[in-house]
Amino acid sequence: xxxxxxTNRFFWCCGGLALAFVxxxxxxxxxxxxxxxxxxxxxxxxxxxxxxxxxxxxxxxxRTLPKMFGLGDDNxxxxxxxxxxxxxxxxxxxxxxxxxxxxxxxxxxxxxxxWSAPIG
Numbered sequence: 145x146x147x148x149x150x151t152n153r154f155f156w157c158c159g160g161l162a163l164a165f166v167x168x169x170x171x172x173x174x175x176x177x178x179x180x181x182x183x184x185x186x187x188x189x190x191x192x193x194x195x196x197x198x199x200x201x202x203x204x205x206x207r208t209l210p211k212m213f214g215l216g217d218d219n220x221x222x223x224x225x226x227x228x229x230x231x232x233x234x235x236x237x238x239x240x241x242x243x244x245x246x247x248x249x250x251x252x253x254x255x256x257x258x259w260s261a262p263i264g
Contacts, residue, residue, distance in 0.1 A: 148193070157185055195231065202228040203235075203256070227256035 161182050168175030195201075208222040227233055233256040241250050 148196075154189075161185060201231070201233075203233065204228065225254065225256065227258060227260045230258050232257050 161178065164174060164178035164181060168178045204226045206224045208224070210219060213219040221239075223237070223239075225235075225237070233254075235254045235256060237252045237254055239250050
């Protein structure tokens, strides 16, 4: 569970559920709806955790670099990402570049189909 990263969507859902339960005290008809929504949220959360930590999830990545980087040149870095699992994955690749490159927000969004060929 150490590697479980919660997004803003999770906290927005928790806040919405808390608001629904608070409104349930003032409006009794809302309370059962909040309970059903809370149960639905917990079931989806448990399912997501089970899928995330299942043994089927196998992603590998290899990085190919030139021996030396040239200053002021475009230096190619090739990442090869392979999804060997049965589920399609939506990933965000975050590469932490050296401070000298002055790029602090390098990220790419990827869609990896199941049993995919390497994406580079």
